[in-house]
Amino acid sequence: MANKIWILLLCILFISASASVQNKVTDNPADQLVAAINSNRTAGKASSLYSSPGLACIALQYIKRYQGDCTAVGGPKAEKPADSEFAETFAPNCGVEVSTLTPITGRLLGCQSEYAKPSEAFSNILMENEKSIEILHSKNHTEVGAAVSGSNGGGPYFWCVLFSNGRSNNSFVLEGHVAKISRPGCFSGANDECSGAIALSKTFHLWPIAAAGLIALAYAFGI
Numbered sequence: 001m002a003n004k005i006w007i008l009l010l011c012i013l014f015i016s017a018s019a020s021v022q023n024k025v026t027d028n029p030a031d032q033l034v035a036a037i038n039s040n041r042t043a044g045k046a047s048s049l050y051s052s053p054g055l056a057c058i059a060l061q062y063i064k065r066y067q068g069d070c071t072a073v074g075g076p077k078a079e080k081p082a083d084s085e086f087a088e089t090f091a092p093n094c095g096v097e098v099s100t101l102t103p104i105t106g107r108l109l110g111c112q113s114e115y116a117k118p119s120e121a122f123s124n125i126l127m128e129n130e131k132s133i134e135i136l137h138s139k140n141h142t143e144v145g146a147a148v149s150g151s152n153g154g155g156p157y158f159w160c161v162l163f164s165n166g167r168s169n170n171s172f173v174l175e176g177h178v179a180k181i182s183r184p185g186c187f188s189g190a191n192d193e194c195s196g197a198i199a200l201s202k203t204f205h206l207w208p209i210a211a212a213g214l215i216a217l218a219y220a221f222g223i
């Protein structure tokens, strides 16, 4: 009996450990996408980019502009928000001071009906051709912001990466230096734990806890 109590205690420890791991800042697919971008850049001898929460929040606004319409992302019906929307809509929605906007030096945009892991979104959705790799490795960028969002609690899933050439601490400055977190969707750079805001990945992340819970129960009942 004493043995079983020990195992039960260990299981409870394991459950709380996995729960706290999930609370880490990196539990955000947009942050993971920025990490993939920076590691690919540095492997290719380009600089690592500053992860700007202001720029990333704007990337999420950029996605919302498509209103869930994947067909407007690429192909013959492709649309692009007007440059003026950055100052008129995106920045105010994010609490980014309009006077601190700097030029967008590149963008990567992708959309797919199924949710993909950030590393897969990077290589399978965003890096579709030579042009994308050229944009990714451009020396013109100094900072990056990424966002991902589903639509209506499910797919399609949009991924957006914006690059700029501003100086980290005086471009895309947030009023009061606080990012306005909005849901649905996740954006990078804001120390925001967010995977739960993407419907599908939530199920993936809860799975280890559920399994540990079952094991603990099995031991508790002496099965």
Ligand SMILES: *[C@@H]1O[C@H](CO)[C@@H](O)[C@H](O)[C@H]1NC(C)=O
Residues within 6 Å of the ligand: 039, 040, 043, 044, 122, 123, 127, 133
């Ligand atoms: C960077 O990403 C591109 C596109 O996925 C890939 O072809 C290339 O091998 C990657 N480079 C490194 C060093 O990982």
Ligand SMILES: *[C@@H]1O[C@H](CO)[C@@H](O)[C@H](O)[C@H]1NC(C)=O
Residues within 6 Å of the ligand: 105, 106, 134, 135, 138, 139, 140
């Ligand atoms: C970098 O900026 C220069 C000058 O604006 C432009 O001509 C060039 O195409 C840019 N490079 C990339 C890879 O976008």
Ligand SMILES: *[C@@H]1O[C@H](CO)[C@@H](O)[C@H](O)[C@H]1NC(C)=O
Residues within 6 Å of the ligand: 169, 170
């Ligand atoms: C901005 O960053 C530069 C270098 O990263 C630093 O020297 C400067 O003090 C910073 N300015 C402010 C207002 O934080």
